[in-house]
Amino acid sequence: MGKKLALTLKIWRQESNKAKGKFETYKLKDIDTDASFVEMLDVLNEELALAGKQPVAFETDCREGICGCCGAMVNGHAHGPQRETTLCQLHMRLFENNDTIIVEPFRAKAMPLIKDLIIDRSSLTRIIAKGGYVSVRTGSAPDANSILIRKENAEAAMDAAQCIGCGACAAACPNAAAMLYTAAKVSQLALLPQGHPEREKRVSEMLTQMDKEGFGNCSNSYECEIVCPKGISVTNIARLNKEYLRALLN
Amino acid sequence: MIINGNVPEGEIQDKWTKHKFNSKLVNPANKRKYTVIVVGTGLAGSSAAASLGEMGYNVKSFTFHDSPRRAHSVAAQGGINAAKNYPNDGDSVYRLFYDTVKGGDFRSREANVYRLAEISNLIIDQCVAQGVPFAREYGGLLDNRSFGGAQVSRTFFARGQTGQQLLLGAYGALMKEVEKGSVTMYTRRDMVDLVVVDGHAKGIIVRNLLTGELESHSADAVILATGGYGNTFYLSTNAQNSNVSAAWQAYKKGAYFSNPCYTQIHPTCIPVHGSYQSKLTLMSESLRNDGRVWVPKTKRDKRKASDIPEEERDYYLENKYPRFGNLVPRDIASRNAKEQCDQGKGVGETGFAVYLDFRDAIARQGKDTIKEKYGNLFDMYQRITGENPYETPMMIYPAIHYAMGGLWVDYNLMSNLPGLFVLGEANFSDHGANRLGASALMQGLGDGYFVIPYTIGNYLDSEKPGKVTINHEAFRQATENINTRINKLLSIKGTRTVDSFHKELGHIMWEKCGMSRNETSLKEALQRVGELKSEFWENVLIPGSGKELNQSLERAGRVADFFEFAQLLLMDANQRKESCGGHFREESQTPEGEAKRNDAEFSFVSAWQYQNGETPIMHKEELSFTEVKLAERSYK
Numbered sequence: 001m002g003k004k005l006a007l008t009l010k011i012w013r014q015e016s017n018k019a020k021g022k023f024e025t026y027k028l029k030d031i032d033t034d035a036s037f038v039e040m041l042d043v044l045n046e047e048l049a050l051a052g053k054q055p056v057a058f059e060t061d062c063r064e065g066i067c068g069c070c071g072a073m074v075n076g077h078a079h080g081p082q083r084e085t086t087l088c089q090l091h092m093r094l095f096e097n098n099d100t101i102i103v104e105p106f107r108a109k110a111m112p113l114i115k116d117l118i119i120d121r122s123s124l125t126r127i128i129a130k131g132g133y134v135s136v137r138t139g140s141a142p143d144a145n146s147i148l149i150r151k152e153n154a155e156a157a158m159d160a161a162q163c164i165g166c167g168a169c170a171a172a173c174p175n176a177a178a179m180l181y182t183a184a185k186v187s188q189l190a191l192l193p194q195g196h197p198e199r200e201k202r203v204s205e206m207l208t209q210m211d212k213e214g215f216g217n218c219s220n221s222y223e224c225e226i227v228c229p230k231g232i233s234v235t236n237i238a239r240l241n242k243e244y245l246r247a248l249l250n
Numbered sequence: 251m252i253i254n255g256n257v258p259e260g261e262i263q264d265k266w267t268k269h270k271f272n273s274k275l276v277n278p279a280n281k282r283k284y285t286v287i288v289v290g291t292g293l294a295g296s297s298a299a300a301s302l303g304e305m306g307y308n309v310k311s312f313t314f315h316d317s318p319r320r321a322h323s324v325a326a327q328g329g330i331n332a333a334k335n336y337p338n339d340g341d342s343v344y345r346l347f348y349d350t351v352k353g354g355d356f357r358s359r360e361a362n363v364y365r366l367a368e369i370s371n372l373i374i375d376q377c378v379a380q381g382v383p384f385a386r387e388y389g390g391l392l393d394n395r396s397f398g399g400a401q402v403s404r405t406f407f408a409r410g411q412t413g414q415q416l417l418l419g420a421y422g423a424l425m426k427e428v429e430k431g432s433v434t435m436y437t438r439r440d441m442v443d444l445v446v447v448d449g450h451a452k453g454i455i456v457r458n459l460l461t462g463e464l465e466s467h468s469a470d471a472v473i474l475a476t477g478g479y480g481n482t483f484y485l486s487t488n489a490q491n492s493n494v495s496a497a498w499q500a501y502k503k504g505a506y507f508s509n510p511c512y513t514q515i516h517p518t519c520i521p522v523h524g525s526y527q528s529k530l531t532l533m534s535e536s537l538r539n540d541g542r543v544w545v546p547k548t549k550r551d552k553r554k555a556s557d558i559p560e561e562e563r564d565y566y567l568e569n570k571y572p573r574f575g576n577l578v579p580r581d582i583a584s585r586n587a588k589e590q591c592d593q594g595k596g597v598g599e600t601g602f603a604v605y606l607d608f609r610d611a612i613a614r615q616g617k618d619t620i621k622e623k624y625g626n627l628f629d630m631y632q633r634i635t636g637e638n639p640y641e642t643p644m645m646i647y648p649a650i651h652y653a654m655g656g657l658w659v660d661y662n663l664m665s666n667l668p669g670l671f672v673l674g675e676a677n678f679s680d681h682g683a684n685r686l687g688a689s690a691l692m693q694g695l696g697d698g699y700f701v702i703p704y705t706i707g708n709y710l711d712s713e714k715p716g717k718v719t720i721n722h723e724a725f726r727q728a729t730e731n732i733n734t735r736i737n738k739l740l741s742i743k744g745t746r747t748v749d750s751f752h753k754e755l756g757h758i759m760w761e762k763c764g765m766s767r768n769e770t771s772l773k774e775a776l777q778r779v780g781e782l783k784s785e786f787w788e789n790v791l792i793p794g795s796g797k798e799l800n801q802s803l804e805r806a807g808r809v810a811d812f813f814e815f816a817q818l819l820l821m822d823a824n825q826r827k828e829s830c831g832g833h834f835r836e837e838s839q840t841p842e843g844e845a846k847r848n849d850a851e852f853s854f855v856s857a858w859q860y861q862n863g864e865t866p867i868m869h870k871e872e873l874s875f876t877e878v879k880l881a882e883r884s885y886k
Contacts, residue, residue, distance in 0.1 A: 002524075032524050034636075039526050042749070049747050049793050049802065057801060059316075061489040063529040065630065066414055067320045082633075089633045114460065115799050122437065125317045129429045133422025134381045138301040138699050139372065141379035145336060148390030158383040158408060161415060165319055194381045 002033030002093060008100040009044065011056055017113055023102075033093035037080060038063065038070060040092055057116040065089040065229060068164035071171070072117045073104040078168035078227035086166065086229040106171030110178065110214040121167050123213035124181060130209040131202035132185040134194045153191050160187040162230040169224035169232075175216030180224035182210050183240035184232050190243050200247035207244060251869045253506070253857055256660040257361040262347075262877050266365045269661070270704050274711035281306035282432075283715035286706070287454055287469040289441050289496055291318030293413070293691060294674025295475030296420035297698025303427030305703060310467060311424065311433050312456060314440045314491060314804075319421045322477060322489040323694060326413025327534035327627065328397060329405035330377075330691040332370040337394050341402040343367045350689060351878045353399040353579055354654075354682020355831035355847065357509070359855070360877055361661060362679045369700040370692050374406055376699055380419040384408050397687040398535050399579040399885075405688045410534050410626045416691055420698070439465070440804060441496040443728045444472065444503045444670070445718075451500075451670035452718040455728050459804060462797040464729050466720040470713055471669045471706060474500060475698065478653030478675040480513065482812045482819065483764070484756020486650035487516060487532040493808040494815045497657050497676050501818075505665040506857035506869060508678035509655035510815070511823035514685055514832045515765050516651035517583035520634055521603040530649035531634055533606075533627055535687040538576045538583070540611035540620065541644065543567050545604050549594035555605055555643045566590060574885040581684045581832045581845070582885060584648035588765045589843065591647075598645045607643035648765060652690060654681045654832065655822070658857040658871070662705035663697060666857075669709055673697035678855065683831025736796045739806050744789030748805045751786045752812065755779065759816055763823055768836040772824045776817060783813040818858055818866065825868065828852045849880050 007028045014021030028047075031040050038060045045055035061069040065086040072087055074080035080090040095101065105113055110123040149157075163184035170178045186203050189195025195202070211217075218237055225234045258269040276284065284307050288299040291313040299311040315321065335341040347367035351358060378384060378392070384406050385393040394403040408415040427433040438459040445453035445468070453468035479494035480486035501507045518533045544563045551558065566586060568575045576583075587604045590596060597603050612620050617640060621628070628639045635645075656678040663671050663679070674694040681689065718724075762775035786809070794800040829838040829845035830852070838846045855871040 032526060034523050035526050036528075036634075039528050042528060043526055046747055046749060049791060050745075052793070054793055055802060057799060061315070061320060061491050062322060062325045063490060064325055064531050065633075066325050066411065067315075067322070067489065069315070069320055084629070085633060089630070091633065091636070093636055118799070121316055125319070125425070128319075128422065129425040133419075133426050134379065135426055136376070136379040136423070137304055138297075138376060138423075138703065141372075141375040144334070144371075144374045144378040144384075145391050147378060149386055150390055151386045151388050154383050154386040157381075158415075161383050161408075161418065162411060164414075165317065188383065189381050192381050192383065194379055 005031045005033060005092060005095060005097050005099070007031055007095065010100065010102045012104040013056070013116055014113055016115060031092055033091070035092045036063065036088055037074070037090040037092065038088045057118050059118050060088055063088045066164060068166040071106050071166045071168055073106065073171065075102050078106060078172045079229055083226070084229055084231045106167050108167070108170040108176035108215070110176065111167050111170060119167070121165070123215070124165050124167060124178065126213065127178065127182055127206050127209045128185065130205040131198065132206060134189060135198060147193060149192060157188045157191040160184045160191070160232060160236050163232055164230060166229060168227045168229060170215060172223040172227040173216065174221050174223065175219055177218050178210050178215040179218040179237050179240065180228060180232060180234065182206050183236040186243055187236040187239045190239060199243060200250050203240065203243040204247050253666070253869050253871045255359055255871055256662065257359065258661065262361060262364045265361050266368055273704050274707045276707045276710055278306055280715070282308055284308060284710050285310065285469040285716070286471050286473060287312065287467060288473045288475060289454065290321065290475035290477060290676070291315070291421070291424065292321035292323035292475060292477060292674060293417055293420055293694030294698045295321070296417065296424045297695050298473055298475060298673055298702050299433050300420060300423035300427050301699055301703045302706070303430070303432035306432070309427070309433040310436060310469065312436045312439050312441060314438060314459060316437050318424055318435070319418060321417065322492050323417045323691070324414045325489065326691055327410040327532065328536040329395065329407035329412045329688040330373065330416065331397070331404050331688040332374045332406060332692065333367055333404060334371055334374060336392060337403045339402045341404050345402065346370060346404065348878055349400050350680070350686060351682070352883055353684055353686040355684050355845070355883055356682065356849070356853070356875060356878070356880055357830050357873065358680055358682030359873065360875060365701070366680050366693055366696050369696045372700055373692060373695045377416055377419050380422060382408060382415045382419045395536060396539060396577065398538060398577050398583070399686040407536070410624065413691060416695065420695070441476070442499065442732050442807065444500045445724050445728050446503045446667060447718045447722060447724050450668045453720065453725060455725070455732055460799050462800065464732055466725040466729065468718050468720045468722070468725070470710060470715055470717070471671065473671045473673060473702065474657065474676050475673040476676045478656070479510070479815060480650045480653055482756070482816050483650040483759045484752050485522065485527065485530050485760070487519060487530055490528065493811065495808050495811045498811045498815050500657060500665070500667070500670060502860050503667070504860065505667045505670055506658035506859055507818060508658040508855050508857045509822065510819040511826055511833050512654035512683050512831060513650055514580060514652040514654060515584040515648040517580055517587055517648050518606060518646045519649035520631065521598060521600065521645055521647035523600070531630070532649070532651060533631060533644065533646060535580065537606060537624060537627060540623070541576065541606040541608050542610060543576050543604055543606055545590045545595040545597060555597070555607070564595070571885045578885045579684060579686060584765060585834060587648055603645040603647045605643040606646045608639060609643070612640065650760070652685055654678065654683060654685055658855070662708055663701055664705070664709060669713070671702060671706065673702060683833055736803070739790065739803065739810070740792055740796055742788065742790050742792070744791045746789050747791055748802055748809050751782065751790060752809045754782055755809070755812060755816060758782070763820055766834045766836050767823050769824065772820050776820045779813060779816050779820065786810065786813060821866070822856055822858065825856065826852055
């Protein structure tokens with residue numbers, strides 16, 4: 001068993017996109033330091049329900065940092081203060097007894113709020129729909145080992161491919177840009193020969209969709225890299241720009 | 251009643267080829283007239299929806315997530331098997347087939363398993379072409395690793411995130427079809443009922459999770475790819491929202507439920523540590539390639555691991571199973587961990603943990619090599635437990651992981667309800683009583699990419715497209731029933747939260763029907779689950795209304811189904827008075843304490859038929875083994 005913490009939580013409550021939101025303050029006692037942040041929210045929600053109040057709506061699913069469902073600003077940091085960590089993998093041992101913790105939803109114009117900490121990230125999916133894949137019909141693929149790939153390229157592609165689509169990059173960006181998100185997918189497929197036949201179309205259409213959704217553009221603040229739970233590097237944005245330039249010139 | 255799996259005639263190697271040839275083809279011009287509903291967007295659902303869309307069918311895809319990419323397939327870590335034999339270590343389609351039948355403790359359908367092994371190679375080809383960044387060797391070729399239950403290296407992997415990468419590949423394929431217009435995507439929808447018309451599955455009712463509205467969707471066929479039921483046990487490696495409800499509603503509409511007692515307990519999970527705990531995180535089985543499992547030889551030894559000298563450590567798997575050592579299949583590794591802990595040799599604060607030690611591997615291969623192989627897993631372990639596995643051994647304990655049981659399907663993956671197909675973990679077919687590591691991804695993608703596209707035509711060919719619309723009385727009736735149920739749940743306004751009921755249900759199930767089971771414990775569990783279910787329907791507290799986003803109400807519906815399903819699971823565990831795979835009946839063991847099958851009486855698939863709340867009827871599909879000779883499964 002870990003130690004026990006007393007905490008003050010200030011959580012953003014908002015009934016719907018149209019309703020007015022505000023911070024509510026809650027006191028919690030005896031939070032185990034071995035609990036995860038979302039388990040701490042579970043404890044709060046049990047207490048709220050038993051007191052006849054509305055639990056805090058928040059998204060969470062795999063609780064092992066891979067599905068990308070969870071996410072909130074914790075004391076101003078997307079997914080909290082620990083690097084390369086989703087909210088569900090953030091553990092309470094990082095906090096001190098009697099801390100005050102401020103919890104807000106991810107905010108970006110293109111990811112509007114639904115309720116409390118839940119936001120609408122369908123814009124991210126629509127960007128993928130514009131070309132975040134290789135068009136390969138089922139059953140039409142050649143033998144897997146007929147495509148040779150340098151180990152370094154496979155590793156770099158994997159580094160980019162790890163994106164979980166949580167939206168933290170856009171939430172942390174001063175321009176609410178989804179550049180790191182878009183760059184991760186463009187990069188992965190630009191680094192692999194399988195992605196080359198469609199590379200120009202892919203980068204152009206994904207970027208067009210990104211703009212259309214209302215995401216901003218990159219001005220090199222690099223906040224995205226700092227908050228990315230998978231540690232995806234901003235060098236992927238450079239690769240995205242290179243791909244875009246290449247597409248323009250072709 | 252004896253039911254028939256419709257396995258084609260002929261030699262096992264020829265069955266699938268012949269079946270494909272004999273299967274009905276739907277004319278390309280007619281395909282777009284047929285609507286197919288696919289529920290679930292994990293590996294099986296996404297790959298099926300994408301492939302059927304490409305073929306020209308009009309597909310509707312449903313997920314309760316905001317995006318298909320979040321389905322729990324995303325969390326699979328270790329890898330995906332295929333019989334490529336790239337390492338030249340003696341693998342073949344036949345060997346993968348053999349290992350899977352044996353690993354499943356001779357309780358799977360041979361013909362399905364052979365087909366799975368046969369299409370395994372196509373899956374790897376498909377995924378590589380999609381740009382899945384599998385691990386590579388320096389020469390640019392694909393890398394492989396070994397996994398439990400096999401003596402060859404046939405597992406393809408993308409670091410510890412293989413499921414994620416495969417799902418993103420399938421998700422890309424799906425979004426390509428969404429963009430093209432052949433697939434319509436419905437997100438944040440929970441399937442709450444299956445609509446059956448004249449005995450055929452013709453649609454579903456879904457609840458829009460944002461508005462609470464019930465929506466009707468009709469189709470010419472319905473595919474369920476809705477995953478497993480591990481969360482019946484509350485604490486499991488499953489995602490929080492994984493549930494049995496879609497399969498359970500299909501069961502209540504007449505689909506048979508097979509082998510619910512086959513639950514897989516994964517040996518390498520982070521142990522339980524507190525009452526607030528919501529999840530048992532899995533540490534990939536691939537860790538057993540290099541980690542050595544041990545406990546202190548002395549009972550209740552409270553020394554730190556580093557203070558226990560070599561000669562006082564018991565590497566019990568290596569000692570007991572010298573041929574497979576730490577790589578014995580999951581059920582055997584799990585049971586042995588429990589046995590050690592029950593003897594008082596468990597480690598950690600609770601005594602319910604064993605060590606998984608990388609000291610020797612780090613000394614032999616260097617920290618960098620170990621980091622390259624397992625870095626992200628080690629980081630995850632450290633984030634959760636606060637301990638550094640490069641310096642102190644990991645502590646692990648078994649946890650509920652995978653459901654081998656599921657809805658009954660025939661060789662076409664169609665249930666006994668015509669028009670209802672079931673893919674992936676949601677069906678029962680390929681893993682018998684125990685699934686081998688890295689085989690779930692193979693089956694999910696195999697079903698979706700390479701089986702259903704061929705077999706669905708056999709049903710659709712005989713059906714006139716668009717026969718049933720949502721104006722049919724059956725949709726109105728189903729909607730009314732669901733509304734009644736939701737209103738009932740909301741009107742109880744009791745004093746206990748949904749979660750508190752779920753936790754208690756899980757506790758009963760784990761204690762009485764977990765890693766080992768006996769008649770007394772099962773009967774006791776049946777009674778206690780029945781009592782708890784009654785209390786749930788009298789005393790559950792659900793804040794809010796049904797006409798809004800209400801997460802408590804979503805959970806309440808799922809937990810209500812878990813209660814009913816748990817009773818069926820217990821009944822099935824009770825009738826199967828033998829031990830096999832993940833189902834260990836204490837009454838049926840060898841003198842050495844190994845699982846003892848009873849082939850004479852139990853070489854069958856149970857298939858339960860709903861009887862409107864009365865005791866369900868159990869049908870049997872007899873299993874015959876013509877290729878793999880029935881034998882005691884030995885890994886010694």
